[in-house]
């Protein structure tokens with residue numbers, strides 16, 4: 001009887017976790033199923049590029065996982081029963097329950113309207129491919145001189161505003177933010193940001209939290225009204241409600257609470273990785289939703305599962321930050337170096353070199369997903385119960 005490992009979500013973290021498990025464990029001992037709603041990998045970190053009309057390389061999972069031992073199941077997850085250890089899925093043929101022995105939950109996150117009146121109805125999001133494609137189609141129809149307001153001054157907002165302004169210099173691009181522009185960055189980082197925003201002609205409304213959105217304008221807390229033919233909403237991500245509907249221990253926002261091995265603190269046969277997990281990093285701070293911290297959580301979970309199944313040593317993957325990589329259009333960028341717990345230090349890399357660096361980071365992340373088992377040393381070990389059964393199931397090495 002094989003041990004059934006089911007991985008939900010084939011984004012950056014789920015795909016990497018599934019591939020790593022396949023490399024760590026013998027295929028005759030485990031059945032690894034990767035469930036994803038869509039047939040190809042979505043490079044979420046490039047959604048602002050997709051939105052302005054750039055075409056992304058197609059990355060079908062059927063090619064990525066061919067010959068890896070990971071079985072791909074294209075279906076939408078509708079629920080998880082952690083007591084019965086089943087996952088409910090639907091596809092074109094109907095609904096089904098998939099049983100599991102170990103579950104890796106990696107369903108990621110979506111955009112967050114944050115309950116602001118009108119945001120859900122009148123804004124465009126770029127946290128998903130359908131959202132980015134909808135914005136792409138709308139931007140393509142905008143006439144010169146029309147205003148695009150990007151709401152949110154985090155990394156996604158900065159990348160979206162600069163990408164749109166660079167691709168469409170004929171548009172009037174503005175950024176509305178609650179705080180000051182890049183005020184978590186080092187002085188050099190902030191100066192560079194202001195320089196690029198100035199060069200691209202982006203109007204920045206600082207200390208202007210958006211309190212309401214209408215079809216052609218946004219209203220801010222300081223009483224301003226900013227005209228907006230298109231409003232792009234980038235004020236953070238929120239996890240899908242599936243985990244919250246289970247008996248798993250979750251935070252108020254629905255992230256699964258995990259220990260240092262990414263194992264659920266309430267259900268030891270469930271692991272959570274990436275945006276879906278509430279994992280604690282350096283400085284006792286929760287990891288932020290990002291590939292930068294999500295990918296190491298996938299390595300940690302996969303190695304911990306393999307170690308527990310085979311009686312090996314538990315891993316201690318470094319869950320720390322090194323830098324924040326911000327694209328500022330295709331020709332400029334900002335690499336802000338940070339402490340282990342994500343606080344800016346003095347050092348930055350800016351300009352074209354930073355743009356190249358960021359591009360390499362994006363390519364590297366996609367390469368890691370597209371080659372889930374390449375380059376990993378094979379350390380396949382025998383599950384404990386099988387090893388105890390005798391030499392007939394000895395490790396192949």
Ligand SMILES: Cc1cc2nc3c(=O)[nH]c(=O)nc-3n(C[C@H](O)[C@H](O)[C@H](O)COP(=O)(O)OP(=O)(O)OC[C@H]3O[C@@H](n4cnc5c(N)ncnc54)[C@H](O)[C@@H]3O)c2cc1C
Nearest residue numbers: 009011012013037044045076077108274275289290291292
């Ligand atoms: C525009 C943009 C730029 C970004 N830039 C950066 C950056 O520069 N650096 C960085 O570190 N992070 C960046 N991020 C954040 C990063 O993309 C996320 O943190 C990362 O994608 C999280 O990975 P994940 O595997 O947890 O989730 P995801 O990548 O979201 O993957 C989740 C997967 O689950 C699937 N799924 C979801 N629900 C279901 C369901 N019900 N049934 C079946 N399948 C389902 C999805 O289709 C998807 O394949 C950016 C995000 C955006 C939107």
